[in-house]
Amino acid sequence: MAIEWDMETDLVIVGAGGCGLMAAFVAAKLGVELILLEKDSRLGCNTDLASGSIAAWGTRFQKAAGIAGTPEQMADDIMRKNHGQADRAIVLELCRRTLDVVDTLVDEVGLDLTLNTDAGRFGHSFLRMHNPKGKSGARITRALHEALARFPNATFADRTPGAGLVTDASGAVIGVRAGERGEQSIGATKVILACDGFGANREMLRRYILDIADVECIGAQGNTGDGIRWGLELGAAVEHMSGHQGHGYVIPGYGTRLVPEVPLLGAVMVNADGARFDREDQGYSELAGVLLKQPRGVAYMFFDQWIYDVVLPNEHFRDTVAAGALKSAATIEELAGAFQLDPQRVRATFDEYYANVKAGRDPLGRETFGKLLEAPFYGAMITGTLAHTQGGLKVDVHGRVLRIDGSVIPNLYAGGGTAAGVSGDGASGYLSGNGLLTALGFGLIAAEHAAAALRAG
Numbered sequence: 001m002a003i004e005w006d007m008e009t010d011l012v013i014v015g016a017g018g019c020g021l022m023a024a025f026v027a028a029k030l031g032v033e034l035i036l037l038e039k040d041s042r043l044g045c046n047t048d049l050a051s052g053s054i055a056a057w058g059t060r061f062q063k064a065a066g067i068a069g070t071p072e073q074m075a076d077d078i079m080r081k082n083h084g085q086a087d088r089a090i091v092l093e094l095c096r097r098t099l100d101v102v103d104t105l106v107d108e109v110g111l112d113l114t115l116n117t118d119a120g121r122f123g124h125s126f127l128r129m130h131n132p133k134g135k136s137g138a139r140i141t142r143a144l145h146e147a148l149a150r151f152p153n154a155t156f157a158d159r160t161p162g163a164g165l166v167t168d169a170s171g172a173v174i175g176v177r178a179g180e181r182g183e184q185s186i187g188a189t190k191v192i193l194a195c196d197g198f199g200a201n202r203e204m205l206r207r208y209i210l211d212i213a214d215v216e217c218i219g220a221q222g223n224t225g226d227g228i229r230w231g232l233e234l235g236a237a238v239e240h241m242s243g244h245q246g247h248g249y250v251i252p253g254y255g256t257r258l259v260p261e262v263p264l265l266g267a268v269m270v271n272a273d274g275a276r277f278d279r280e281d282q283g284y285s286e287l288a289g290v291l292l293k294q295p296r297g298v299a300y301m302f303f304d305q306w307i308y309d310v311v312l313p314n315e316h317f318r319d320t321v322a323a324g325a326l327k328s329a330a331t332i333e334e335l336a337g338a339f340q341l342d343p344q345r346v347r348a349t350f351d352e353y354y355a356n357v358k359a360g361r362d363p364l365g366r367e368t369f370g371k372l373l374e375a376p377f378y379g380a381m382i383t384g385t386l387a388h389t390q391g392g393l394k395v396d397v398h399g400r401v402l403r404i405d406g407s408v409i410p411n412l413y414a415g416g417g418t419a420a421g422v423s424g425d426g427a428s429g430y431l432s433g434n435g436l437l438t439a440l441g442f443g444l445i446a447a448e449h450a451a452a453a454l455r456a457g
Contacts, residue, residue: 398413
């Protein structure tokens, strides 16, 4: 029996975050008629909440700064950090396409990007982070929305959530259901699932990542795992479902956070006992779990005026300043007292740390020391949270969703939080930049492949 569609189009993209917007822009540019569905833009997306850090190689900005790097080096860094728990072919393809992502955003979307040379990132073998002004991911989505609006062949439907997939007798995807109650049926030749992950779905967290199921999630609250669940209903394979990005710089009670440059530039971290307990220059994802195991589940990050000034252009840091989340003092002892820490214990911790830095070693394994701190000093209480999940539907190098037996589910693609990321299992495999790498990368790759398939008939 033929389905009576409410409307039909070439391509439906579910989710208008970084992945969905990139996919929509690329597909529209290639002449594809498409509908982009968004659950509710008022909820935001993970790209909006991120620093907008786009890892790439070989860009005009890196060449101007004399920085060399290859996609193979990027892939090696990612695979080293995830302990080999990802498909290297997919990782390498995503890394290769980062140059195209940057060029598309700058030359076609009109986004102003610069290379971040303030500090590197833990696990990066060369400087590669490209950011919009203010280091705000919301600028990426805003620019993509504005660029997409230029195409009459692209329809953006806000507050129109996807509600499920429609298949034919052979199991091929032929459309989607949309609307709060799934009341609309949209026929589509191709479908891209670009929904976020499941960080706001406590039931899925308890099933797949029990140890953080009750931890605060600072990601977009629309992250309910819809696309993953629809894929599972069709027999799709999932992988790395315990994978997630933690965030160890969140300031409890203020809804703000520090930024990754702060510890890499020289900040020092102590716990509620006034003692250092782990290296400050580790990845912020794995740091989240470390912090939650400390007394009271918090730590205190101390830094100075120089670091403050370097990171002040970052919008996330300016939000932290505006919220009154920082304390300042003329001495380390006074700053410790402001946090109700033992001033003499903290002073002794700093003296011991400085002695180790001057000797060029750190018993806790810190390798990036930055500059020794000088008055005046600043500090913030920080804790660990969940930023977003990294597991999802298994895809191939084209972003096509795969069944458990490895076969392709016809006409179905996935990216962003719906597709399995490249961070492996748990939190420790996340390398800074992995989130937008898969969001923007799979958006571009899936759109190009879908467009080529549509042209081929």
